[in-house]
Amino acid sequence: MVVQFLFNGLVQASIVILGAIGINLLYGVKKFANFAHGDMMTLGAYFTFVFLGGTRDLMTAAIWAVFVVALAGVVQEVLIYARLENRGPVAPLVASIGVSLVMQNSLTTYFGPAFLSYGIRYPDNWVFFGGAVSTNPIRDLVPMAVAASATTATVVLLKYTKLGKAMRATADNRDLARVSGVNTRVVYWMTWILAGVLASLSGSVLGVSIGTLAPSMGATLLLTMFAAVIVGGIGSTTGAILGSLVVGLSQSLFFLVSLVSGLDPRWQIAVPFALLVATLLVKPTGLVGRPIGGEIRPLRTEIAEMLKGIRRGLF
Template structure:
């Protein structure tokens, strides 16, 4: 109760009392106000000298701020989309799946291999294309795998990313996770680190270690998008549409379908699900199919937006995806989406004030702050799966 009452009514020093016990929160609020002032001053073009040669305000373009918010949303959607599967495997299979980042990578490579093959049919050697430009051959500009030049290739790439990643996840479940299903979360977690390393090494072995560009960019930047005057990257728009569509589909699946309800039931209470006659192994399989598909598609879309990829892409993002999932309340897909958006948003928008050496730290700082005041996460204990 007291937590939500800002000022005590019968206190002589209400402000002091309000601050007492919430030093960290007050500090955080203070910093937020400072940053906001800095932003406003910057937008107004006012520069106020502070100390040590630092200034408040300065020159910040409104368009820069808009751009940051937009990319923050895009990155957040990727974290959110990838986080759904991570959260589901946590709540239904009871373990933190460290190979989730490499499922993301698997989706990116398999999807782009096939997308390049379709887009670059006749332009280059099939093996070169299928291995996502491993070796020497035409440039990504020549292949022109973009939503403008070859929308079909992108669509097929999305589907292949989902299917191939699902296959890999089901294989891992069959041969690694299922035999140790009842051993508890920690052995499974450690096994998943092993699967992560194996997957990453396989991708590196098959596709090669180099970072490569895969997308075509011609005509992708639209300076006057739909007459709004905004400059928009069509690949980002594609990502936005597909990610939102999949999130809504997941929501409907979980809330409206028998399978979705059974998944939520199993996340709630596995023993009861068993005595209710819910086929738990089938639900586990459905969880892998959905979670891995979303991870694979997220990987594919992330590369669509970035333009380049290497075998480390998912592993490096895993920590952010985990941060989003934990911030949102692990076990809840809505938490995973909300948490992913927050982490992605902070990650990008903080660049207004700090250099790109520190923006990752800012994202984790926000995660820690939120968890200090809401340890169960944004959606924790509210809704499942």
């Protein structure tokens, strides 16, 4: 039973991982939190649906969708985010809220608010370990396989290729990278392409895993992805992977606990939030992250400041 829940947690985590790595890459290189990332996933899922009408093959359709979402990423960069450089972290964040509203509601306007479906016929579950784990090869194993291979490819790309090196250099210090001859504009484009590819895959896989498409499907996962990014450590790919595993596994463990203790399982949605706040309280840099935006003062100092303020009179 426990093994089954851990396994479900891994499936959950594998969808979150793809989005979280994208958010993290954008955060590292572009230095802002992309609130439209969930909607980029939705875009991928819907374009997979569109191409499915032409190709009749889910895998081909998903690959075509990848191109569209990557292109959407570059277009956003050129039209919006490139003009918001040197404007601090909040201006692009607000712009990404606008992008999110436009994407999500354009999809709703075009496709209507009702659910869509890829129309997959799911085969019977496979049973492992003498009944300990029961799993559906398409619903569960496909997401895991896609996540594992895409994550490995991303890690290899970042670690061993020249492009990955340039991306890491730009994330570290944009000006130094530029001085050393890195074409940071191309690096930005490649980052958007990579984030778009991962988001699109994640969206298609999400559609395969839950079986239905809705215009808000990605936006509802945004909170979980942000929690994964912060728990793991913002700006670190390893962190995004670790954070997604922690968040996914604790969500499914909470489900198990709620079954045993009679707690309402709907509170599962509060788990990422609790993890996020706990991380911010105890270790704001996350499991493996580095501080971003200057040194962070310990909470004790801040609370002492607050009490000092209250003692001296409220205003």
